[in-house]
Amino acid sequence: MELLKQKIVHEGIVLNNNVLKVDSFLNHQIDPKLMLEIGKYFAELYREAGITKILTIESSGIAPAVFTALQLDVTVVFARKRKSLTLQTDLYTETVHSFTKKETNEVSVSQKFLNSNDRILIIDDFLANGDAALAMARIVEQAQATVAGIGIVIEKTFQPGFSRLKELGYRVDSLARIASLENGQVYFAPNLP
C-alpha cells in the first residue's frame, strides 16, 4: 500500500536492525486518514470472504480494525492483555510473549463474542515473530470459529512470523513488507502476488 510505505519512509524511525518505530501515525499518535485508507484496503481484500467479525489486540490494532470493520459492516472485538488473570471461566485465554517489550501477557476474549459460525479476520499492527497473531488464531479456534485471514499493517519479512502463520495454512495479507532495517534504513520487500 503506497500511502503507508510513504509514511514509513518519511516518519518511521529505525531504532536498530529489528525495531521500526512508527509512533507518529500508528502506535501512539494515530493518523485517522491513513487508518481509513487502511480500512478500505483490508475491506477490499476481504470483501468476498464472508467475514462476520474482526479480532484485534489492544491497543495499536484497534484503529486499523475499526475502520476495516466499518467498511465490512461487522463489529470488532479486541483481545485484552493482562499480566495475571484471576481465573475466569467465560474467557478464551492465550499467552503472548512480546520480544520487543520483553514481557509475557495473557490475552483474552469473552466467550460470548465469538461463536462457531464466525468467520474472523484477524488484524494487527505488526507481524514480527507472529506470537500475537498466533495467539489470536488459537483463540478463534478455541471458539471453533474460522480464521478467514490475518491482515497485518506492517510485516517484517526478516522475522519468522509470516512463515509460521503460512505453515499453519493461514491466509496472510500485509500492507507493507519490510525486508531489512540494516544501516538505519528501511528496505521494502516486494508485494506478494
Next chain:
Amino acid sequence: MELLKQKIVHEGIVLNNNVLKVDSFLNHQIDPKLMLEIGKYFAELYREAGITKILTIESSGIAPAVFTALQLDVTVVFARKRKSLTLQTDLYTETVHSFTKKETNEVSVSQKFLNSNDRILIIDDFLANGDAALAMARIVEQAQATVAGIGIVIEKTFQPGFSRLKELGYRVDSLARIASLENGQVYFAPNLP
C-alpha cells in the same frame, strides 16, 4: 445522543449500583457504526473550537477518538498505561487510580506529540470519578497546551468526575448521562443545555 442511549438500554449490563458494563459495543466488542456517529457528534460540538489534536487513553477511548479525529481532520494521541516506568525524560507522565479496576497506573504521552500551540480535545469512554480525564488534562497542561474541552461517551452523574472537571473550569460534553444504576436499572439524567 439517542442512538447511544438506546444501545445502553438494550445492551448495557448493570453489574451493581456503580458499574455499567458496555462491553458489547464500547469496551471489548466495538460497534464501528456507533463510533462513527459518536465521532460526528463530537466533531459537530467542537467544529468551531480550533481543535488541533485529540488526546485519549488506551484502550477504550481509541475508537471514539479516531472517528472524531477523522471528522475534525486532526490526529489522535493515546496516552499509554504502564505499571512501572523506567525513567524516561521525553514523556509527560501522570498517575491514574481506577476505582473500577482497583489499580493505579502511570499514563504517559511522548513530549514530541504535544506542543504549546495545541488546542486539545480530550476524549474518553467513561467519566466516573474523573481521574483519567484529570490526568490527561494535567498532561496537556504540562505541555503548556490548552484543554479546549473534554468529550465523554458515558458519564455517571452520581459520581464526582463531572463536578471536579467543571470546578477546574473545563468544558465537558457527555453523550449519555446516567443518573443512577439502582435496582439494576439505567436511569438517564437530562441532557445539559
